[in-house]
Amino acid sequence: MSDTATHTSAEPQVFNSTTSVGEAFSLDGDAVEKLATLGARATGIDIVEVKDTAGDAGLPDSFPVAVIHGDNPKLASVKSFAEEWREYPEHRRGIAHVGDVESFIELTNRHKTDHSVVFAQSDWRKPSLTSVIDYHDIEPDARAGFGRHRVHYAFPFSDEWKTWLEHDGKPMDQREFAEFIEERAPDMTTLTGGEAAQHASEMQVSAIGTPAQIFELARGLEINVGGKVKQNVKLQSGEAKIAFEEEHTGKDGQPLTVPGAFALMIPLFYNEDPIVIPVRLRYRMVGGSIVWLYKLFRVDRLVAEAVRNAKNDVAAQTGLEVYEGAPEMSASGTPVGAAG
Incomplete structure (x- = not known):
């Protein structure tokens, strides 16, 4: 043998x-x-x-x-x-990406279990919602979940919002600013009553400029492009009046009134309803000419409020707990931030 x-x-x-x-x-x-x-x-x-x-x-x-x-x-x-011979997956896993809050709610309801939870990120730069379908059992000694089956919604900023955000705080000369204001005029709105007073108080100005005022300002700037500033008077109301040494004749030769703020009515996110967005209007003198800029008011608060409203809708329509933050495991199931 x-x-x-x-x-x-x-x-x-x-x-x-x-x-x-x-x-x-x-x-x-x-x-x-x-x-x-x-x-x-x-x-x-x-x-x-x-x-x-x-x-x-x-x-x-x-x-x-x-x-x-x-x-x-x-x-x-x-x-x-x-x-190699498996006819269907051992576990549900992967991330479904949806395009709006309604789809997020519906798909979460389709897959949720008694242990599913939702995490929210309210960072104004990258707001999001994530359902972790196979999360841990709520009982401490019960089974742990893999955390690999998820529904994700990254709030998609609207084109209007991205355009205004792109130019936020960037100096523009007279011609650039006038052209920008005329191009974006449909985004502006008139605030009245209590809403106007509330925003004016928060921004510490006497009133919020109307679209007509801002448009007239832009047209006046176009007439006086290339002219030098002769008079720059800041008023107690927060508005300013500017007169130019005319190289071109304006319609009445009167100083231009510059509101301290105006308002937009645009959607913050794609496929969502428009909201009011206050805007500060600022300028500074550079060599006898004006440089203009605007600042979107309390951008972080606007986004946080929109995410908070979405969180409330998700909680009410799914019955799941919604937490601000991120799960302790990655989408692959690997622990995140483990000590050592």
Whole structure:
């Protein structure tokens, strides 16, 4: 008989995880040495079953392992071979990206479980909502969730908002500013009553300029492009009056009134209703000419308020807890920010 044996078991061998090798075999030193020599020279693969693992969280009662014999014996997983024959996924996983809050709510309701939660990010630069469908069981000693099945909504800023934000705080000369104001005139709105008074009070100006005033200002600037400033009077109301040394004749030659603020009525996010956005109007003198700029008022508050409204809608229509922040695992299930 050859010393080399090729062996594949017909039935899986069973090893109890609580049984030591010493308990399973009782051999003298010479026998152990001979068996070790034969084992090293043997070839083949055995499928053995590791049992009594139910006490380890997340493991089944037993699982198979391949024992590969030969010059370099080792253990190998057989799960990858089984995966080739899988007819449907073992778990739900992946991120669904939706285009509006309504779709986020509907898809979350379709997949949610008793353990699902929602996380919100109110950062005005990248606001978002994320449902973690397979989150942890609420009971401390219950099963942990993988956190790999998600619904994500990244609030998409509207084109109007992106245009105004792009020029926010950037100096413009007279011609640039006049052209910009005329191009974006449809974005402006007139505030009346309590709403106008509230925004004026917050911005510490006497009144919010109307679209007609801003448009007239732009037209006046166009007439006086290239002219030098002759008079610059700041009024107690927060408005200013500017007169030019005329190189071109204006319609009445009167100083231009510059409101301290005006208002936009544009959607903050794509496919959402428009909201009021207050804007400060500022200028400074540079070599006898005016440089203009505007500042969107309390941008962070506007975005945070929009996200807060969305969070309230999500909580009311899904019945899920909504938290400000991010989950402790990535979308792949890897822990985030683990110590060490």
